Amino acid sequence: MTAIPFPAPPADSDEVLALRREFRAFLDTHLGHRSPRQRSDNWYGFSREFSRAMGQAGYLGMTWPKQYGGHERSAFERYVIVEESLAYGAPVGAHWIADRQSGPSILKFGTDEQKETILPDIAAGQLAFGIGMSEPDSGSDLAATRTKAVRDGDVYRVTGTKVWTSFAHEADYVILFCRTSGTPADRHQGTSQLLVNLKDTPGLTILPIIDLAGQHHFNEMHFEDAVVPAKNLLGAEGDGWNQVMSELAFERSGPERFLSSIELMYQMLAMLKGREDEAALATIGRLTAQLAVLRRLSRSVAAMLQEKQNAGLQAAIVKDVGAVWEQTLPDFARQLIDAEPDPRTQAAYAGVLANIVHNAPSWSLRGGTREILRGIIARGLGTR
Amino acid sequence: MLAEMIQRLFERSLDDKAQAQARDGIWNQALWTEIEEMGLPLALLSEEQGGFGLSAAEQGEALRLLGRLAVPLPVAETMAANRLLANAGLPLAEGPAGLARADDLVIDGGRIKGRVDRVAWGENLDCLALAVGATLYRVPRSGWSLAESGTALNFQPRPSLAIDWAADASAALPYSPLAEGATMRAFQIAGALEATLDLTLEHTATRIQFGKPLQKNQVVQxxxxxxxxxxxxxxxxxDLAAEALDRGDLMGVAAGSLRAREAAGNGAAIATQMHGAIGFTREHPLHLFTTSLWTWRDEFGGQVMWAKMLGKAALEAGEDGYWPMVTTL
Incomplete structure (x- = not known):
């Protein structure tokens, strides 16, 4: 029998319900003035000010030890903060990657010094991270990485190019996945991760990549004999592959994998008010059912992570099914409401729809393409 | 424990011949007697109600198994009807039972009259847990005759019943039989999809085309x-529907039921396609599951009914209340 266990997530405790209320009030206070169009940027909005407020209020590094600026709360309490942020369209970009994957990776693999110097600043909302994985010739095929770091006394000399690095022009650090020995033919062997300070690395040049929506989120990072202190090695030299896989598990299961277009749902409801025909009611009902079940699956993965279970297969399923939901929402919107989307309008519906249509294609690319995820799921089912 | 007993019973007593008989509408009393001896009709009841006091997870497992084994008798219906009857304080069924809602029945001088559409194995039941408005009636077999025969997509009987009965056992309705039935069907759908995935994995591993198992093709994977x-x-x-049913939240039941109904159709289509022509025959067991998935997804309220109910709640919540509503489902 093929079992894919998704254990029941615990019901919200009184503490969790109180946290939800408290955090919704926090969001109203700090972000209540933002327009639907701004909210629809969802997790690719970037605000240092908001991230600092999150940190000051104790909403970052929620599950980490207090010793490193964390708050020792449960994975579920963190989940509440994450999903409420996204549902509100909060501009989480300046803490998102650090809080979600870089911090947990440093906590897991870092030296005492790295933990002491970096984690408290992430928890305070003052350090933004980017992801240093993809390369021009190595996207889905991460093991083909060519960026090379050669040890030279107290430093590594890094040469190579990374692409699709969101907010590299704004962020403070990336965790660079690179080759410290051998060649790309060695695949998983000989790879490592380095903490690279984006503001202070001689030999590093960051260039923008403008996306089809005209936004500057992506960047290219060129390392030309760039100098990175050897003490910035994360974990063990040569153990990069295992570390990067662990990092990806943090990246794949969260509610950002189905809430990217949630603002469009709100705007559809606003447009459909008073137009309660059968097609509208039934479509909204079905979409809501799909969303509720996705949320349950995602909370179930959070339960597994809390219990330190391996949830790689489950996380891939959530991301695969979730991306379909958030990506197809504009199609359902267009079946119910006639409107010409406009990327520069102030009108709520047409502006939000434009933003979602422009950005939706990326949601089944980033964090592992649909094809890669389905391969992971198939392998989890015992094929190949 | 119960799951193992269910598995053993049906692996022993439910063969191709029994499935074929069920398609012909022939009642399998021998199998039903075994089911009753095991106490299965009481599986959803608490110990105080005379049941086994199973956890929610164990109850779900039992219901999923009935789908996974494509059990062609109204076992799940009887389990669900008994829970509804017990929660209303009415006597339990003494044989196979059904559950239904029919709000257009006429109550005239203490007699209930009217038609109840498409009840699984309706002519073979001992009693019917029937909701009319806010009242639940326990209608015995003597209280109905056949109004019109009917057949489900899995070829099991779905007769419509002509009720004519001097109402003598009724209670305030604890919750809708449609919610109870839709939740039960959601578990059966999940169980049938488990079997469907297993069959599809097996077929694509063993079927060789172009010199390799189908499963070696990425498109198949x-x-x-x-x-x-x-x-x-x-x-x-x-699971979501069952938890919602437990706390009396109809919208949660709607959400869970709707997504299970959708999965039934999507899953059956993929499995049949991956089997090729053999999956379209009665020679391969896949049809037991696909035809049951297509049956169960349209019962106990239709997809449109549940979707409109949930959609109305969403529209009433509006753009500001929508997300808070979703977090309660």
């Missing part, structure tokens, strides 16, 4: 991944 996604959604949807 991706369809298997999608099928696993539908199974995951159906399983979570059934």
């Amino acid at each position: 991706h369809e298997l991944a999608k099928l696993a996604g539908e199974l995951a959604c159906a399983t979570a949807a059934a």
Whole structure:
């Protein structure tokens, strides 16, 4: 029998319900003035000010030890903060990657010094991270990485190019996945991760990549004999592959994998008010059912992570099914409401729809393409 | 424990011949007697109600198994009807039972008259847990005759019943039989999808084309991944519906039931495609599951009914209340 266990997530405790209320009030206070169009940027909005407020209020590094600026709360309490942020369209970009994957990776693999110097600043909302994985010739095929770091006394000399690095022009650090020995033919062997300070690395040049929506989120990072202190090695030299896989598990299961277009749902409801025909009611009902079940699956993965279970297969399923939901929402919107989307309008519906249509294609690319995820799921089912 | 007993019973007593008989509408009394001896009709009851006091997870497992084994008798219906009757304080069924809602029945001088559409194995039941308005009636077999025969997509009987009965056992309705039935069907759908995925994995591993197992093709692997996604959604949807039923939240039941109904259709389509022509025959067991998935997804309220109910709640919540509503489902 093929079992894919998704254990029941615990019901919200009184503490969790109180946290939800408290955090919704926090969001109203700090972000209540933002327009639907701004909210629809969802997790690719970037605000240092908001991230600092999150940190000051104790909403970052929620599950980490207090010793490193964390708050020792449960994975579920963190989940509440994450999903409420996204549902509100909060501009989480300046803490998102650090809080979600870089911090947990440093906590897991870092030296005492790295933990002491970096984690408290992430928890305070003052350090933004980017992801240093993809390369021009190595996207889905991460093991083909060519960026090379050669040890030279107290430093590594890094040469190579990374692409699709969101907010590299704004962020403070990336965790660079690179080759410290051998060649790309060695695949998983000989790879490592380095903490690279984006503001202070001689030999590093960051260039923008403008996306089809005209936004500057992506960047290219060129390392030309760039100098990175050897003490910035994360974990063990040569153990990069295992570390990067662990990092990806943090990246794949969260509610950002189905809430990217949630603002469009709100705007559809606003447009459909008073137009309660059968097609509208039934479509909204079905979409809501799909969303509720996705949320349950995602909370179930959070339960597994809390219990330190391996949830790689489950996380891939959530991301695969979730991306379909958030990506197809504009199609359902267009079946119910006639409107010409406009990327520069102030009108709520047409502006939000434009933003979602422009950005939706990326949601089944980033964090592992649909094809890669389905391969992971198939392998989890015992094929190949 | 109960799951193992269910598995053993049906692996022993439910063969191709029994499935064929069920398609012909022939009642399998011998198998039903075994089911009753095991106490299965009481499986959803608490110990105080005379049941086994199973946990929610164990109850779900039992219901999923009935789908996974394509049990062609109204076992799940009887379990669900008994829970409804027990929660209303009415006597339990003494044989196979059904559950239904029929709000257009006429109550005239203490007699209930009217038609109840499409009840599984309706002519073979001992009693019917029937909701009319806010009242639940326990209608015995003597209280109805056949109004019109009917057949489900899995070829099991769905007769419509002509009720004519001097109402003598009734109680305030604790919750809708449609919610109870839809939740039960969600579990059966999840169970049938488990069997469907297993069959599809086995077929694509053993069927060799172009010199290699079908499963070695990426395009086939991706369809298997999608099928696993539908199974995951159906399983979570059934659990979600059951928890909502337990706390009396009809919108949660609607959400869980709707997603399970959708998974039934999506999953059956993928599995049949991956089997090729053999999956379209009665020679291969896949049809037991696909035809049951197509049956169960349209019962106990239709997809449109449940979707409109949930959609109305969403529209009433509006753009500001929508997300808070979703977090309560």
